[in-house]
Amino acid sequence: MDQRFLDELGAVVAPGGLLTDAADLFTYESDALVHLRATPGAVVLPVSADEVQAVVRLCHRAGVPFVARGHGTGLSGGALPVEDGVVIGLSRLNRILDVDIPNLRVTVEPGVTNLEITRRVSPFGCYYAPDPSSQIVCSIGGNIAENSGGAHCLKYGFTVHHVLGVEAVLPNGDNVHIGGAALDLPGLDLLSVIVGSEGTLAVVTKATLRILRRPEAVLTLLAGFESIDLAGEAVSAIIGRGIVPAAVEMMDRLTIQAAEAAVQPRFPDANAVLIVELDGPQAEVDEQFAVVESVCRAQGATSMEIARDQAHRERIWRGRKAAFAAMGRVSPNYYVQDGVVPRTKLPEVLRRIRDLEARSGLRIGNVFHAGDGNLHPLICYDASVPGQAEHAEKVASEILLYCIEAGGSLTGEHGVGADKKAYMPKMFSTDDLDAMHLVRCAFDPAGLCNPGKVFPTPRLCGEVPGPYRQHPLERAGVVERF
């Protein structure tokens, strides 16, 4: 990376805000998806929105690609650096700027962790609803980029339903306010364009979020089943009876064992467990619980345990939320897949996954947000066995095809990132992708903001869709085709 450019970067951030040492850069080469790696040319760690803006301006002027990164917990390589580009680490922008309880909203910087918001507002009986499993550490900026979900999204919606407004730096260095304090603003809904754009349209520097009052009653049921199929049928039956639980989670035997080894949630010895959480007014919860209980019994639940207090509930959730990382207890390496199928297709897709497991010789654990059909197959492999990592990747991608064939989606909440961009054409037509690409170009004509993510074949803006023709900038040797 050009020394003059580095000097300029160093001049616009506070002391200690520019990393160029090779060892320092080395630790930024991947997020939580470790098999994709690229070493950045520099990492900047701004402490204010102004610094972010100054850095983006410099990158824009010099034509250097940049990638925003929160705490590096993403599972799709969304914060994978561009080789020799700039990483804008937002970990130091970590202040909660305003807590407005009467209006039920908070304003935070992007490096604040998801759980910190709930911790800050819980003395007032409030919480922030989206709860990805990594909520203890994942950043709000990353949640906005990925439109993160979580166990409770079945009832409460995804991040997009909880962001009221953002301040963001556009790829040309302009600072913009999008959305506002009100629940619905007139005009084009640009906020929904930013949320879930995986860092390809802007760098969010401030966000105003909705918080919710804690429900009067919460009841968590942990039920064991003889098979995933029976548990899956129980889920369909519960929802079929008109109940929208706050969360319905399913885990299979392998992931139960892993969680047990890691955090001892004391799950029953079963081939599948369901965690069903009901919340709302006490009377409603009681009534719904009677239905859920009878459905589980009808599906032959082998055990049922009810958590009525916070400590017990936390123990159960700890088991579920640690499930991914806990795979490290039962397998040297694992690959987390994230796909969605219509709930009714769950049994069919699971059967295909089981066949694949037998065929591939790799163990596959399954954790689901069962209520909305979001699967998280965990493919176990041993990277020290030559070829096994690639094999696992193939197996993971085959599962994605099952999801798409079943009329689902190739990602529920982890994002497309660098990991799944190649599968986008399997889900979207060229026209669909071109339409998305035009939006991208409107924000980032130079293609500097997190390039190489989401889109399968990055095009230059201004390029006419269709057969490849050399762009004028390519001819001039200014840019090269990826």
Next chain:
Amino acid sequence: MDTQGSAFSSLAPLEPLMDKCVHCGFCLSTCPSYLLNGQEMDSPRGRIYLMRGGVQDRVAMSGTVVEHFDTCLGCMACETACPSGVRYAPLIEETRAAIERHHQRPLADRLFRRALFLILPYPRRLRLLAWPLATVHVLKRSPRVLAALPARIRHLIALAPQRPAGGPTAGDVPERTAAIGERRRRVGLVTGCVQRVFYGHVNQASARVLAAEGCEVTAPRRQGCCGALALHAGRDEDARQFARDLIRTFDGERWDSIVINAAGCGSTMKGYGELLKDDPAWAERARAFSSKVRDISETLSELLPPRAPRRQLPLRVGYHDACHLAHAQGVRAQPRRLLESIPGVTLVPLADAEICCGSAGIFNLVEPEMAAELGRRKIARLAEATPDVVVTSNPGCMLQMTTHARTAGHTFRIVHLAELLAESLTS
């Protein structure tokens, strides 16, 4: 300095431990150095990445890299947070030993560290230093003189306890304290270095409470340091020697348990078996010793309900988990059970309880700025709970928190668990 092999090569056998790390980042949320510095290299995940890079010859042991290992407080909160069960303690200890063998620190740094290790683990030398340290409080009132001193000395002065330990043997525990009533346990008491010099009254309170609950307490007069400070700073050979000496001191008697009231020492002593496993003459003795080591709260909670009558102490008590008790030894419930056994005590929850106070062995002496910031944050969280008393189980935490509570103008007392238990004894 050893120049054989690559600087990180001694970590190669530990690669399977590193491979357990799946890079999920859960450890970042409770890592004090990541919270302060907000950069990947100052997190457990980043450090493990650097270690692996070092073993694979992709990372050299440069000054920058060493700094990232130096910022680790060794609090082990990451081990608690890790869902994959990564054992970070052996990794950082071996890394530090490798640094000591292969990396030359700047001269001032070297001299300062050497001085610390010539004094801290030796109670008699430490006591000599404690007197001038206690009198330097006069200096605190002359900011101009203070400002002229090097930062490290300034912080050393700031941390000096208010009250000297008294005469040369003022804080000492009698060699034998008989059990009151029928004897239930025979315990050996490790009296520590910093604890003995600065908090002799904690040792005395410990012996009193143990005796009141039916323990016959023996505190061998000539015991030395447990080696914790050396081990945590990468001086593993020194640590092994301290360990052998201490084991020898406690040899020859049949203890039910060897009791310690300093969390940092306890976690090291419980690890003697591991520390000396490659020393054939000592491996078995070390294992036997370690199996008997108990934190005082473990021993006392085994003896609950209390035999000795307790009097009412109407206090709001915040219990601060010492990192080396909670994270390193998994002892969390026992001290709380003991505090709840005191009539009148209300335990109040503390925010950010899993975050280190910044003391961390010699960390607040070698990395004073970071330690001070952590101390300030810790005290702010403690104050929010409006306690009358904050109870903990480690002398380092007590020094650090007392300093920062005073600076911030708070009046709540900071005491050792044994002190509050002793206060509640009626006789």
